[in-house]
Amino acid sequence: MQYANLFLAGLFQAAILFLVACGLQLIFGVQKVVNLACGSFYALGAFFAITAVGLLHQWQMPMIFLVPALVLSGVLVGTVGAPLELLLRPVYRRDPSYQLLLTFGLLLMFQDVFRFFWGAAPRSMDSSLYGIYGTIDISGLQIPVYNFLVIGASILIAMILGLSLKRTRIGRIVRATAENRNMTEALGVNSSKVFTMVFTLGCILGTVGGALVIPTSAASMTMAAELVVEAFAVVVIGGLGSMAGAAVGAIIVGLMRAFAVSLAPEVEILSIYLVVVVVLLIRPVGLFGRSAS
Amino acid sequence: MLNVSELTVDIQGSRILRGISLEVRAGELVCLLGRNGAGKTTTFRSLMGYLRPVSGRISWEDKDLARLSTWQIAQLGIGFSPEESEVYADLTVEENIELPTWTRTCGRPAAERISEAYRIFPKLERYRKRGGAELSGGERKMVSIARALALDAELLLLDEPFEGLSPAIIPLVAEGVAAIRQSGKAIVMAESNLHHVPDYIDKLVVIERGEIIYTGSLSGALGDVEVMKIIAGAVDAEPQT
Numbered sequence: 001m002q003y004a005n006l007f008l009a010g011l012f013q014a015a016i017l018f019l020v021a022c023g024l025q026l027i028f029g030v031q032k033v034v035n036l037a038c039g040s041f042y043a044l045g046a047f048f049a050i051t052a053v054g055l056l057h058q059w060q061m062p063m064i065f066l067v068p069a070l071v072l073s074g075v076l077v078g079t080v081g082a083p084l085e086l087l088l089r090p091v092y093r094r095d096p097s098y099q100l101l102l103t104f105g106l107l108l109m110f111q112d113v114f115r116f117f118w119g120a121a122p123r124s125m126d127s128s129l130y131g132i133y134g135t136i137d138i139s140g141l142q143i144p145v146y147n148f149l150v151i152g153a154s155i156l157i158a159m160i161l162g163l164s165l166k167r168t169r170i171g172r173i174v175r176a177t178a179e180n181r182n183m184t185e186a187l188g189v190n191s192s193k194v195f196t197m198v199f200t201l202g203c204i205l206g207t208v209g210g211a212l213v214i215p216t217s218a219a220s221m222t223m224a225a226e227l228v229v230e231a232f233a234v235v236v237i238g239g240l241g242s243m244a245g246a247a248v249g250a251i252i253v254g255l256m257r258a259f260a261v262s263l264a265p266e267v268e269i270l271s272i273y274l275v276v277v278v279v280l281l282i283r284p285v286g287l288f289g290r291s292a293s
Numbered sequence: 294m295l296n297v298s299e300l301t302v303d304i305q306g307s308r309i310l311r312g313i314s315l316e317v318r319a320g321e322l323v324c325l326l327g328r329n330g331a332g333k334t335t336t337f338r339s340l341m342g343y344l345r346p347v348s349g350r351i352s353w354e355d356k357d358l359a360r361l362s363t364w365q366i367a368q369l370g371i372g373f374s375p376e377e378s379e380v381y382a383d384l385t386v387e388e389n390i391e392l393p394t395w396t397r398t399c400g401r402p403a404a405e406r407i408s409e410a411y412r413i414f415p416k417l418e419r420y421r422k423r424g425g426a427e428l429s430g431g432e433r434k435m436v437s438i439a440r441a442l443a444l445d446a447e448l449l450l451l452d453e454p455f456e457g458l459s460p461a462i463i464p465l466v467a468e469g470v471a472a473i474r475q476s477g478k479a480i481v482m483a484e485s486n487l488h489h490v491p492d493y494i495d496k497l498v499v500i501e502r503g504e505i506i507y508t509g510s511l512s513g514a515l516g517d518v519e520v521m522k523i524i525a526g527a528v529d530a531e532p533q534t
Contacts, residue, residue: 169395172388176381183379185363186341186372187444188396 005141006258012147014254015154016213020227021234021246022161023205029241030178030198033088034096036103039228040110041078041203045210046219047118048077052211053125063132066215067149074208081203085196092195107228111221124218150212157205162243174198230257233272237279239289248287294319294479295340295371295448300349302339309335311503312349317448317481322474324490324511325483326524327500333483334376336500337450340481341373342366353448368397372446376453376483378437382426386417389425389436393444400445410439413472416465431462438469448479455489467491487524499524 024038052073056065084106091098133145165171177184177194185191210219217223234253238245253272260268279286295317302310310332317323327333338344340351342363351358358366367373372393381389390410394403411418414435420428428436434454441449454470455463471491474480484490490497490511497514499507507513507520514520 172384172392173395175383176392179381179383180379182343182363183375183381186367186375187393187440188364188367190362190364 002262003259004138005143006262007255008138008141008143008147010255010258011151011251012216012254013257014250015151016209017230017234017254018154018247018250019157019205019209019212020231021238021250022158022243023202023209024231024235025238025241025243025246026161026205027199027202028235030174031088031092031195032096033092033099033103035202036100036228037084037106037110038202038206038231039224039226040107041081041206042210042213042227042231043114043219043221043224044077044080044110045074045207046214046223047114047123047210048207049073049211049214050118050123050125050219053129053214063129066129066132067146067153067212070211070214071153071208074211075204077211078204078207079200081200082196084203085199088199089192089195107224110224114221118219120221122218122220125214130215146215153212157208158243158247165243170197229269230272233276236276236286239286242286242288242290245286245288294321294354295481296350296352297336297340298350298352300336300339300351301347302335302344303347304335304344308347309503310339310346313500313503313505315481315498315505315508317479319447320474320477320479321495322470322480322482322491322493323496323498324494325481325498325500326487326490326514327483327485328523329485331485331500332503333485333500334452335503337373337375337452337481337483340366340450341371367393367444367446370397370400370445370447372441372444372449374434374437374441374449374451374454376456378430378433380425380428380433380436380440382424384425385421386423386425386428386432386436387421390417390439390443393440397444406443406445409476410443413442413469413476414439414465429462431458431466434458434462434466435469438466438473442473442478446478448481449473451480451482453483453485455484455486463489 020038020042024035027033027035049070052069056069088102091102130146131144133149135142135144136148165175173184173189174194177189177191181191230253234246234249237252238249252275256271256275257268260271297313297315299312299314300310301308301312313336325333325336335344339346340358342358342361346359353369353371356369391407394406417435417439420432425436438451438454451470454466458466470480470482471493492511494511497507497509497511498505499514499520501523506523507517514524
């Protein structure tokens with residue numbers, strides 16, 4: 001029974017990780033930028049969600065709207081990606097090290113932004129909100145409905161994203177731009193607009209992930225850096241640029257972490273990196289990655 | 294329609310185009326003939342805004358193209374089929390051809406443009422649902438030209454449309470080029486092989502080491518010994534003893 005509980009906790013972690021990794025994959029797939037600032041967007045979503053839930057309380061809105069409010073707050077604050085994308089434009093066609101330095105700079109700058117607006121101390125919302133939707137009894141285990149809502153929301157977002165990329169005109173233009181930006185421009189596509197849209201969407205996925213995690217844990221200054229480590233583990237395991245890889249990688253990392261925290265907390269991070277090392281040794285492009293050739 | 298005047302282009306500090314001038318009128322088929330490395334692709338890449346000229350002017354219906362981005366040039370109605378075809382492997386043939394009808398919505402209705410592309414390359418009709426990665430070199434070339442056509446372009450830049458194609462496919466592509474020309478669109482076709490130059494071209498422009506060395510009719514070039522030395526590949530040949 002303990003394992004079933006850990007399994008569900010791992011899936012919850014995976015759902016959150018998937019959203020952030022999905023944003024990372026999307027930005028890399030189209031813009032070829034490894035966005036180290038993805039953790040900052042996650043943290044920004046978390047901090048902003050605390051403010052949003054505070055407003056919900058202030059306006060005496062029923063807390064049944066918690067999940068929609070968290071998603072909405074994540075979407076709203078994620079639009080900060082649009083102006084931030086302008087900062088990346090000078091480095092798109094330069095060596096990837098410039099992109100890494102720039103996005104790492106953003107990560108550091110966001111630390112001060114969080115300190116300025118929310119203070120240095122960890123912030124959390126009323127812990128009773130986690131159980132606002134009640135619990136489900138599964139063979140004697142009381143699992144918060146909130147966990148299922150987040151897992152469901154993550155699956156829904158993945159399906160909408162996948163279908164949009166596959167079936168809609170804008171999705172096809174995004175895929176074409178990802179494959180060959182120069183050719184797409186020769187077909188009349190303003191790739192700068194596509195890049196702004198994709199970067200903003202990538203940010204929104206991160207901020208929504210951060211907003212959804214906040215009923216279960218506090219928002220803190222260190223959460224951005226911690227998430228970057230996990231998101232990159234997901235990406236390396238799944239394969240850079242692959243959405244399916246992000247899903248599988250997130251499940252592996254989420255489950256590994258949940259089981260390690262409970263069974264062997266001293267090797268929590270080590271266990272994740274053991275998987276990363278094994279994948280890199282056996283299949284360096286990741287489980288779903290495509291080799292350059 | 295298109296006027297290139299004294300165009301000079303450098304790539305990584307090396308002078309590739311040295312003051313070339315070129316004029317294309319509406320409905321004309323112009324062939325830019327030159328050996329590999331002569332500057333044909335650089336000319337096309339400059340016309341499409343991928344390269345910024347050092348000096349000179351490129352004007353399209355009195356608009357200065359040298360100041361515009363590639364996508365803006367495409368929006369003006371200049372279609373480009375690159376030498377490597379650059380068909381999207383991740384999209385189907387159908388999606389490849391339809392894409393420019395989503396991005397350039399002015400001009401004729403999308404359905405008309407798409408049906409024209411399939412009418413000119415009927416072989417593609419059978420491969421509509423096939424992925425770009427599953428096509429042969431000749432099929433990719435046809436998709437690339439059909440896609441540029443679907444932009445509803447008034448001028449098509451075709452970079453080496455017959456390069457690397459099997460002898461069985463070349464007539465199909467040549468028929469397509471002839472049909473596009475008959476539809477009244479202007480075409481500038483880059484070619485390195487004299488035998489692939491259609492005899493119905495309106496103008497031949499020969500480029501050598503970044504300079505235009507001949508502009509005139511195909512028959513005129515065939516009668517010019519100096520030009521023939523270059524375009525027939527005889528310039529580097531050692532005298533026979």
